[in-house]
Amino acid sequence: MRRDQFLKAVAALAAAGALPLTARAATNIKMMIPANPGGGWDLTGRAFGKALLEAKAADTVTYDNKGGAAGALGLAQFVNGSKGDPNALMVMGAVMLGGIITGKPPVSLDKATPIARITSEYNAFVLPANSPFKTMQDVIAQLKKDPGSVKWGGGSRGSTEHVAAAMIAQKVGVDPAKINYVAFRGGGEAVAAILGGNVTVGGSGYSEFAEYITAGKMKPIAVTSEQRLSGVNVPTLKELGIDVVIGNWRGVYGAPGITPEQRKKLTDEVLKALDTPAWKDALQKNDWTPAVLSGPAFEKFVTDEFASLRDIMTKSGMV
Structure with missing residues (x-):
């Protein structure tokens, strides 16, 4: 050859x-x-x-x-x-x-x-297990009463959970500029803040919270999807009368x-x-x-x- x-x-x-x-x-x-x-x-x-x-x-x-x-x-x-x-x-x-x-x-x-x-991936909003709030409606009631008292925890400024929090405020008649959003550089930091009760409500992809929800350390109160996520018994924001869908x-x-x-x-x-x-x-x-x-x-x-x-x-x- x-x-x-x-x-x-x-x-x-x-x-x-x-x-x-x-x-x-x-x-x-x-x-x-x-x-x-x-x-x-x-x-x-x-x-x-x-x-x-x-x-x-x-x-x-x-x-x-x-x-x-x-x-x-x-x-x-x-x-x-x-x-x-x-x-x-x-x-x-x-x-x-x-x-x-x-x-x-x-x-x-x-x-x-x-x-x-x-x-x-659609986001989920969760409460720490020991939160005095039980539902998204409880969070919204407090938001309307005193927007700054509700600390929303999630990813960096401009993340989908940040945008979702602003959209929620706007839809329920609260000035979105008044939301108290606490940004974290990574999911691990956000999870620690939620588990420690350092934020009122946390937002991120459902998968990032799944193990803590299963363990009873977090309570899911809403998801940002059009319909309920498969196998997840958590209401959508739309079901709760808040017309917000964001992926x-x-x-x-x-x-x-x-x-x-x-x-x-x-x-x-x-x-x-x-x-x-x-x-x-x-x-x-x-x-x-x-x-x-x-x-x-x-x-x-x-x-x-x-x-x-x-x-x-x-x-x-x-x-």
Whole structure:
């Protein structure tokens, strides 16, 4: 066999995955999680990394947590440190858009490369187990009486639970600018504050509270979905006469400056991972709703979401 024929044969085998890892370039995915451990982005990033490994779309996955400013600190580190890297991914979502609108960070999301939306999740509002309040109606009554006395705890300023709290206030006739919102850099901090009774009511994805609800340490009082969540006996805000529905979607972005070919390859790997048993198990375990959108459709979705969220936040007095 001539040398050129041999090289072509080796290349074909490597492309088909028929050669051992030592005979082809390993794919080492570097996953930026722009939040502290314990929150929704952290859960999503690590579950997705496991799916990438199962799909053989990656040989290794490493994680870098960088919390703060609704993901803006992690975004800045990702953009500045991953330029042109075809194996870099960053978890992001609706929370980051809200943080960018309110915080106006120096590094914008448009510097990175849109890859795909992967999930959507509705928020739950919970009370500490020893709260003097028992229902969302109790919280609303106190909110109307003295807005500042109700401490809403959740993610960073501009998060979906922050927007939801402002929308709730607006719908029940309270000036949303008067809500007392306590922002936390990560889900772990928010959970600790709720368990410690340092906030009146906490908000986040239902999955982040599930184990504490099951253990009787938190009491769920409402969810932000259109209909009750599957297997969860908690009323929607709409059921309670509060016309608020808001979802928290999550997606992944690639590094700045990657080529169209690299972007397509990365997108294909992401979509492949979303079809694995590992990812399907994560969806079921965490009550995440599949919401796959990629390519130009995802890019347009993000642009439209920025406009819609900015409008809601402005009307709610947050911008």
